[in-house]
Amino acid sequence: MHARTLLVSLLITPLLAQAAQSASTHPVPWHPCARITAPCTQAGFVRNGAKIGAGIMVDCIQPIVAGTPQRKQATKALPQIDPQVVAACNERNPNFGKGGPTRTGT
Numbered sequence: 001m002h003a004r005t006l007l008v009s010l011l012i013t014p015l016l017a018q019a020a021q022s023a024s025t026h027p028v029p030w031h032p033c034a035r036i037t038a039p040c041t042q043a044g045f046v047r048n049g050a051k052i053g054a055g056i057m058v059d060c061i062q063p064i065v066a067g068t069p070q071r072k073q074a075t076k077a078l079p080q081i082d083p084q085v086v087a088a089c090n091e092r093n094p095n096f097g098k099g100g101p102t103r104t105g106t
Helices: 001-024 034-042 056-066 083-092
Strands: none
Touching: 034 056, 034 083, 056 083
């Protein structure tokens, strides 16, 4: 029985290693708008933070999506976002960051 377990382990280990390497080199695709929201959150922007100049929507997402400067009340710097990600987000969800209802699926 021990030899059988050892044989199975020897056969499976390379497959598991290959799967782990494949997973790390091919990340799970993210919704392009989430690739804007996440860096805004990491930069310290928060929901309902507009009064303190750190509103995630008004001080981070809207300026990035619209390609405009931040408002004067903003207290945190915008994160750098790849323009292709912004374009993909706009294509996938044209209302994102525009103040209206947003779609997160699809």
